[in-house]
Amino acid sequence: xxxxxxxxxxxxxxxxxxxxxxxxxxxxxxxxxxxxxxxxxxxxxxxxxxxxxxxxxxxxxxxxxxxxxxxxxxxxxxxxxxxxxxxxxxxxxxxxxxxxxxxxxxxxxxxxxxxxxxxxxxxxxxxxxxxxxxxxxxxxxxxxxxxxxxxxxxxxxxxxxxxxxxxxxxxxx
Amino acid sequence: xxxxxxxxxxxxxxxxxxxxxxxxxxxxxxxxxxxxxxxxxxxxxxxxxxxxxxxxxxxxxxxxxxxxxxxxxxxxxxxxxxxxxxxxxxxxxxxxxxxxxxxxxxxxxxxxxxxxxxxxxxxxxxxxxxxxxxxxxxxxxxxxxxxxxxxxxxxxxxxxxxxxxxxxxxxxxxxxxxxxxxxxxxxxxxxxxxxxxxxxxxxxxxxxxxxxxxxxxxxxxxxxxxxxxxxxxxxxxxxxxxxxxxxxxxxxxxxxxxx
Numbered sequence: 001x002x003x004x005x006x007x008x009x010x011x012x013x014x015x016x017x018x019x020x021x022x023x024x025x026x027x028x029x030x031x032x033x034x035x036x037x038x039x040x041x042x043x044x045x046x047x048x049x050x051x052x053x054x055x056x057x058x059x060x061x062x063x064x065x066x067x068x069x070x071x072x073x074x075x076x077x078x079x080x081x082x083x084x085x086x087x088x089x090x091x092x093x094x095x096x097x098x099x100x101x102x103x104x105x106x107x108x109x110x111x112x113x114x115x116x117x118x119x120x121x122x123x124x125x126x127x128x129x130x131x132x133x134x135x136x137x138x139x140x141x142x143x144x145x146x147x148x149x150x151x152x153x154x155x156x157x158x159x160x161x162x163x164x165x166x167x168x169x170x171x172x173x
Numbered sequence: 174x175x176x177x178x179x180x181x182x183x184x185x186x187x188x189x190x191x192x193x194x195x196x197x198x199x200x201x202x203x204x205x206x207x208x209x210x211x212x213x214x215x216x217x218x219x220x221x222x223x224x225x226x227x228x229x230x231x232x233x234x235x236x237x238x239x240x241x242x243x244x245x246x247x248x249x250x251x252x253x254x255x256x257x258x259x260x261x262x263x264x265x266x267x268x269x270x271x272x273x274x275x276x277x278x279x280x281x282x283x284x285x286x287x288x289x290x291x292x293x294x295x296x297x298x299x300x301x302x303x304x305x306x307x308x309x310x311x312x313x314x315x316x317x318x319x320x321x322x323x324x325x326x327x328x329x330x331x332x333x334x335x336x337x338x339x340x341x342x343x344x345x346x347x348x349x350x351x352x353x354x355x356x357x358x359x360x361x362x363x364x365x366x367x368x369x370x371x372x373x374x375x376x377x378x379x380x381x382x383x384x385x386x387x388x389x390x391x392x393x394x395x396x397x398x399x400x401x402x403x404x405x406x407x408x409x410x411x412x413x414x415x416x417x418x419x420x421x422x423x424x425x426x427x428x429x430x431x432x
Contacts, residue, residue: 028209036211037245040257077208110342111206111334113322115218115253115276118260120208151327154184154256154264
């Protein structure tokens with residue numbers, strides 16, 4: 001009996017670890033960067049979540065919910081907040097590219113098409129996804145339409161976004 | 174000498190229409206924005222294919238705004254070529270003429286947002302823009318103005334970033350462009366002589382016409398700007414020269430001599 005209890009106690013923390021997934025999200029922080037004016041420096045925060053296979057989805061959901069109150073108090077800044085927690089429609093990874101389909105929440109993200117805002121928005125998403133070795137680049141779309149995202153950002157449809165090909169966002173080419 | 178036309182529609186359509194009209198220059202006005210309310214610099218996005226005229230124009234404008242508003246110059250000496258990771262590039266790179274996308278101040282910075290809302294701030298931005306156009310597009314012609322975010326066919330309700338304390342980026346960019354258009358059209362009737370001005374903030378303290386070829390000398394020891402006599406009597410040799418088109422002079426001299 002005592003032996004069984006000891007074994008159970010010893011197994012406890014290990015099974016807890018096995019039941020969680022630790023992921024990283026990235027936010028700007030001017031204090032840690034030592035500058036108010038570099039919009040392209042981000043810092044990691046960790047999130048411990050119930051174990052999941054859909055790690056890219058989980059990481060983006062955490063990112064889009066924005067920094068916690070404690071992280072904000074420590075200087076973390078992000079265009080994302082509770083108002084954008086539902087931003088992610090779907091993400092899938094194919095041949096090194098993460099295709100991120102967003103709900104149309106442009107009204108909740110009014111400043112992110114400026115040059116500084118675009119750097120903050122783009123880099124937080126890219127760094128969060130590139131923690132996964134299978135992701136080498138990221139292409140975004142709004143409601144399945146990458147052209148709509150590109151137009152919002154004043155970006156051309158070119159090699160960088162596969163000429164705004166919508167096929168991968170429909171679940172296959 | 175200058176005509177101004179506002180272009181509407183999606184960004185590509187605006188640029189194509191300006192090309193069809195053979196505009197001499199293209200200006201798209203935005204304000205910058207950050208999740209960090211302390212972010213604070215002036216920057217101009219030029220296309221990845223920008224000419225040296227566009228690049229120099231953008232640098233000059235960003236520097237003039239930074240001096241006027243006591244802020245910093247962002248990007249590479251005031252410009253971001255091709256925007257951040259191509260974002261903003263599509264707003265200007267399809268033009269056939271010099272083109273700039275202006276982000277003079279931060280809508281998210283409370284003090285800068287206040288300046289953006291104020292008549293004086295808008296007037297100062299308009300004056301700098303008009304001066305920059307006269308300097309870099311001296312031959313006159315049609316100047317194409319584009320209000321960032323507003324009047325897009327694909328997104329008619331877009332107004333860009335929210336100004337800290339109220340208002341929108343696009344509505345205030347439009348006010349600045351309207352004022353700049355007025356300055357360009359009204360003052361175009363007669364070519365402006367070279368004028369030396371001394372300003373405190375937006376208030377003009379002193380103004381005098383100087384010879385086009387005069388070499389001005391700034392004495393930082395004496396806080397004195399020397400204008401040569403009509404007969405060209407030279408100023409003291411030790412003083413740095415402030416000449417049109419000369420390399421950048423000390424900051425104080427620039428403020429006094431080139432505004």
